[in-house]
Amino acid sequence: MSAVYINSAACISVQDTLNDNFFDNLQPQNSSQVLKVIQPNYKEFIPPAMIRRMSKTVKMSSVASNYALKEAGIENPDAIIVGTGMGCSQDSERFLKNVLENNEEFLTPTFFIQSTHNTVSGQIALGLRCHAYNFTYVNTSSSLEFSMLDAKLQINDDEAENILVGSTDEQTDRTMELYKLNKTIKKEENLPVDYLNSTTEGVIWGEGSSFFVLGKDKTEDSYAQLKDIQIVNKLDLDETEKFIEDFLVKNNLTTNDIDAMILGFSGDSESDSYYKNASELFQNSSQLYFKHLSGEFNTASGFSTFMACHILKKQEIPEVMRINSVNNSEIKNILLYNHLGGNDHSLVLLEKA
Structure with a gap:
């Protein structure tokens, strides 16, 4: 493969x-x-x-x-x-x-x-x-x-x-x-x-x-390796952590292997509960958000993927995206979690190229 x-x-x-x-x-x-x-x-x-x-x-x-x-x-x-x-x-x-x-x-x-x-x-x-x-x-x-x-x-x-x-x-x-x-x-x-x-x-x-x-081929200017993607249409709030943990296990990773987690906080009090549940798993990771920079829309994850690519390449996190103060010496794995109004949940795993 x-x-x-x-x-x-x-x-x-x-x-x-x-x-x-x-x-x-x-x-x-x-x-x-x-x-x-x-x-x-x-x-x-x-x-x-x-x-x-x-x-x-x-x-x-x-x-x-x-x-x-x-x-x-x-x-x-x-x-x-x-x-x-x-x-x-x-x-x-x-x-x-x-x-x-x-x-x-x-x-x-x-x-x-x-x-x-x-x-x-x-x-x-x-x-x-x-x-x-x-x-x-x-x-x-x-x-x-x-x-x-x-x-x-x-x-x-x-x-x-x-x-x-x-x-x-x-x-x-x-x-x-x-x-x-x-x-x-x-x-x-x-x-x-x-x-x-x-x-x-x-x-x-x-x-x-x-x-x-x-x-297929890595170049001198490659941003990231696209490791895996997981998508589910419906997810109960109490299933959030298992959804993420199962995805990590599938990729032979634990939560401690994730250097940065990008969450799609949108300012909607109800649907943002999924992100709050997810953030509990990643206390040792840099937690980031992005929709205060892009707004919410159907393909807002394009903006977060773009930002994740630049973070991996530059090995630097913009302060304006930070939720917590965790800093890792190297940013190797970034996990992106997004949904729209509590539906169509997706996980994307990117690794430093």
């Missing part, structure tokens, strides 16, 4: 993560209901005529994938796999709006064609003229994890050597209005949020796009 390495990582997020100095300039975001990404100058990467026809998620993904491939030195990957929770929601909303405004008559198909979830992976493939395996996973908060698992299996089975894997989600005005109505997003009176000790329901919603090149 081949090892699988993360040979590049690129991220467009609420933070200035395309900047080389982003690691030292992370700014917590706890006072807005909705967080917007810092968008790059798309004209540097995409012809102006095409930009007008692209939704934000397609534009973000085109640029992030460009960065990831360039860093890995890969022109054409053996596969393109993208995970998304909401897909191209901007174009979905535009299509539905046209349906209503035109009484279901005289509709142009453009917005419908561009609203499908696999538009992102398709547009990347068109831009690269890549005819290889192309797949999109739509599994809410574990969409990236399923994408990485697919890529890992293909590399393990010698079906591919370098695979572009990404995750992306955008915001739309109407969806954000609905999320506020159903209390997914925090009420204004409950801001600012104390992510680690929140007593109110709801989250601060974000967006972003993260892309990685997973490869």
